Amino acid sequence: MxxxxxxxxxxxxxxxxxxxxxxxxxxxxxxxxxxxxxxxxxxxxxxxxxxxxxxxxxxxxxxxTPLPARKTQRRERTVKVYKNPHTNEVVETKGGNKKVLNAWQAEYGAAAVKSWIQ
Incomplete structure (x- = not known):
């Protein structure tokens, strides 16, 4: 313009x-x-x-009139330790979205990987 x-x-x-x-x-x-x-x-x-x-x-x-309650902070996630019984590889994570865990779940199944929690 x-x-x-x-x-x-x-x-x-x-x-x-x-x-x-x-x-x-x-x-x-x-x-x-x-x-x-x-x-x-x-x-x-x-x-x-x-x-x-x-x-x-x-x-x-x-x-x-009471004010609306403040939102509390989320609690910190706990560390979960997974140990692959086939390779004895150990993975520590606070969430389930980890590259190694996803690969294990694809290979062995999600139920099997959940049973590996230490």
Whole structure:
């Protein structure tokens, strides 16, 4: 895209955003919300309260609602030792996805390899 085309595209976007901003500035609902927020913040400052304190006053049951429990960390996997009775080769692994174990399972069968756990 040429610089001129990009400039014109950005200029058009800016004009659209300025038009939307001007229409919002004249919106009565927005003016009411801004006035409410201003008065609320002034009132909070006057009494020295924060938003959390006001929420606790207005909805005390919400404060006593327990937070969801944190997930506990997974326990560490235990090391399993497999010993091939045919070759006396020993493999130690924390998971079952090991190249040597997969080869053994292909050759001897998964049930046989599971029986080799020491």
């Amino acid at each position: 040429s610089k001129l085309a990009e400039f014109k595209r950005l200029e058009a976007q800016l004009a659209e955003q300025l038009a939307a901003l001007n229409s919002l500035k004249n919106d009565a609902e927005l003016k009411r919300e801004i006035e409410f927020e201003t008065k609320l913040r002034a009132l909070l400052d006057e009494y020295g309260l924060g938003l959390k304190a006001v929420i606790n006053i207005l909805d005390p049951g919400r404060a006593s």
